[in-house]
Amino acid sequence: MTDLFFYIFSAVALISAFTVVFSRNTVNAAMALIVTFLSMASLFVLLEAYFLAVVQVLVYAGAVVVLFLFIVMLLDAKEDKQKKISRISTAAAVIGFAILVMGVVAIQSSPTLAEASGGELAASQMTLKTFGNQLFTTYLLPMQVTGFLLLIAMVGVIVISKKAKQPQS
Amino acid sequence: MSTELLQQIAETNRWGAIYPELALGILALALLALEAVLPKFAHGLIPRISILGQSILLGYILLFDRSGCCSGEAFGGMLSFDGTGQAFRILFLATSIFVSYLAMVSLEKREFPRIEYCHILLVVSGALMLLAQSNHFVMFFVALETATVGFYVLVSYYRTSYLSLEAGLKYLVMGALSSAILLFGIVLLYGAGSNPALEGSSADPLNFSNLYIFLVANPTDMMAIIGMLLVISGIAFKIGAFPFQIWVPDVYQGAPIPTTALLAVGSKAAGFAMLINMVEVFEPLKAWMYPLLSGIVALTILFGNLAALTQRNLKRVIGMSGVSHAGFLGMGVLASTQVEWATNAVVFYLFAYMLASMAVFAVMAHLPKNDDAELTIDDLSELSKKNGFLGFALAVGVGSLAGIPPLAGFIGKLLIFVAxxxxxxxGLLAVGIIGVVISIYYYFGIIKSAFFEAWTFKDEELEEENPGVPGETLQLFGKLAIVVAVTGTIILGFWQGPIGTWIAG
Structure with missing residues (x-):
């Protein structure tokens, strides 16, 4: 049953990812990106990494894609004509694909990985509760500092983008 | 997870031990609150309050807490306190005070909001302090990103100037790239160190002590070596070392003067605080790391000095000379792997570099040109005649940067060379000495322009525009800051006193 779901979600993820790349309409591409993220989230659920799945939906499918859509609509991107594929992109694509194949072969032929796959998934212990416990004990200080990071980012955006008082002289 | 275990972890959260960082954070928030509460006409006071608060904190640390109140690890291994960390705290705090003062002067000239600048500056300084004392990659990365995000804002602060915006964009792209490289390195180290099949692995290999134990057990692990290379590259970006120095001239030129000073001193010192820690952690991988660092150091010294020769823009000269200073400091860090006191020599060099740079930047902030991105060496012409005080400060600052005895910069370089x-x-020593000789040329180009008359072409047809007098904006407060930087430079040159004994020990 899990295998079947895995193949379904993987297929959806792949198809929508190709749509993102090949779609001429930028809004359609952004929408297809949401589908990709959702099916990725489902794959995380299959791996019992529920927290990661929720974050994937909330942050990526939610915030990031909405940001993309905002920018697309603000810039009013038109459907662009098919550009000629430059030689360097072809080379990059070939090399990238070769590395991907090498990676798959390396994983397939790795002896240690075959042994390790019997063990328990590390992610399955990663429930929201343990995550919260860690965050408020061991990683309390980094979390507080992150708060300051967000604060100065916000203050900075306001300072840099608010309407300028014309400097004299 | 039981409550006892949670309590046990929470007990190591010794908030009292990080009181300087807490004080800076609270002061930063207080500035924003004051801006909202105080009436408009009192807003000019707020940057002064910021400087006052930081000075009180610095005074307290210098009087009562010079060698650090606490030692050992805290916050569940996130931080680790020692004497070097305390020295870096003092360095960052002093830098922050000087930069606040520079910000007060330069932002006043151009009517940009000053309170937010001081606020971000305080948060960045606090983050740099935490960075210097971090003992865990999570703390390390969070502190680094907090400082870097602050820098993005501070670099593009003159948003009406194209150069400043361009510098901000370049710094954003390059900073994001370097953070990505660093993070990838950290992830590889995590992957290598948490592999239960290997000896010495642990559940938390991001902790520096755990990582060190793992690396001692597996000094030839390929994944760890690549991780080390990437982490060192990411740090080399921050200090502007050779293959990663391309952002330096443009960003230094476009950024406002206070930000350039903060980048030149604070960011560089933070990079070296990281490097000193990392060199200790990666010590088992020395077969790979030492040749890499030696190459970086030699090329950085040569490139920085040669590139500075052709620059006429004042901030670009200082930027490229900063690259070469990074090389000398890197030499000290490399020496610290063999000679124990070399770490202290690096810290001393950083103090000398900070005082000298601040003197030079303070002089630059008081030059009459409105757009500080376009200050060239020619703008200094006859500075000593127009304003002897600024001329003298410039001579002391530049002389110390060049390493002219008896100034502090000379002692700093001497200590590094002895180490x-x-x-x-x-081999590195030879490269370093060649570098120093080259650097004399462009440093004395600056001094020559300020002290000796040069024939300049004057176009009679063009209307003489009044360029203004250097130092018009100089007030008692500013004089005090420059006097502190200059006397500090001179005194540290003659009398190292307690710092000397600290270095020898």
Whole structure:
């Protein structure tokens, strides 16, 4: 049953990812990106990494894609004509694909990985509760500092983008 | 997870031990609150309050807490306190005070909001302090990103100037790239160190002590070596070392003067605080790391000095000379792997560099040109005649940067060279001495322009525009800051006193 779901979600993820790349309409591409993220989230659920799945939906499918859509609509991107594929992109694509194949072969032929796959998934212990416990004990200080990071980012955006008082002289 | 275990972890959260960082954070928030509460006409006071608060904190640390109140690890291994960390705290705090003062002067000239600048500056300084004392990659990365995000804002602060915006964009792209490289390195180290099949692995290999144990057990692990290379590259970006120095001239030129000073001193010192920690952690991988660092150091010294020769823009000269200073400091860090006191020599060099740079930047902030991105060496012409005080400060600052005895910069370079000699880094020593000789040329170009008359072409047809007098904006407060920087430079040159004994020990 899990295998079947895995193949379904993987297929959806792949198809929508190709749509993102090949779609001429930028809004359609952004929408297809949401589908990709959702099916990725489902794959995380299959791996019992529920927290990661929720974050994937909330942050990526939610915030990031909405940001993309905002920018697309603000810039009013038109459907662009098919550009000629430059030689360097072809080379990059070939090399990238070769590395991907090498990676798959390396994983397939790795002896240690075959042994390790019997063990328990590390992610399955990663429930929201343990995550919260860690965050408020061991990683309390980094979390507080992150708060300051967000604060100065916000203050900075306001300072840099608010309407300028014309400097004299 | 039981409550006892949670309590046990929470007990190591010794908030009292990080009181300087807490004080800076609270002061930063207080500035924003004051801006909202105080009436408009009192807003000019707020940057002064910021400087006052930081000075009180610095005074307290210098009087009562010079060698650090606390030692050992805290916050579940996130931070680790020692004497070097305390020295870096003092360095960052002093830098922050000088930069606040520079911001007060330069932002007043151009009517940009000053309170937010001081606020972000305080948060960045606090983050840099935490960075210097971090003992865990999570703390390390969070502190680094907090400082870097602050820098993005501070670099593009003159948003009406194209150069400043361009510098901000370049710094954003390059900073994001370097953070990505660093993070990838950290992830590889995590992957290697948490592999239960290997000896010495642990559940938390991001902790520096755990990582060190793992690396001792597996000094030839390929994944860890690549991780080390990437982490060192990411740090080299921050200090502007050779293959990663391309952002330096443009960003230094476009950024406002206070930000350039903060980048030149604070960011560089933070990079070296990281490097000193990392060199200790990666010590088992020395077969790979030492040749890499030696190459970086030699090329950085040569490139920085040669590139500075052709620059006429004042901030670009200082930027490229900063690259070469990074090389000398790197030599000290390399020496510290063999000679124990070399770490202290690096810290001393950083103090000398900070005082000298601040003197030079303070002089630059008081030059009459409105757009500080376009200050060239020619703008200094006859500075000593127009304003002897600024001329003298410039001479002391530049002289110390060049390493002219008896100023502090000379002692700093001498200590580093002696350490390198004791560590038997003869090749690097030769490169370093060649670098110093080259640097004399462009440093004295600056002094020559300020002290000796040069014939300049005057176009009679063009209307003489009144360029203004250097130092018009100089007030008692500003004089005090420059006097502190200059006397500090001179005194540290003659009398190292307690710092000297600290270095020898």
């Amino acid at each position: 390198a000699f004791q560590a038997e880094l003869y």
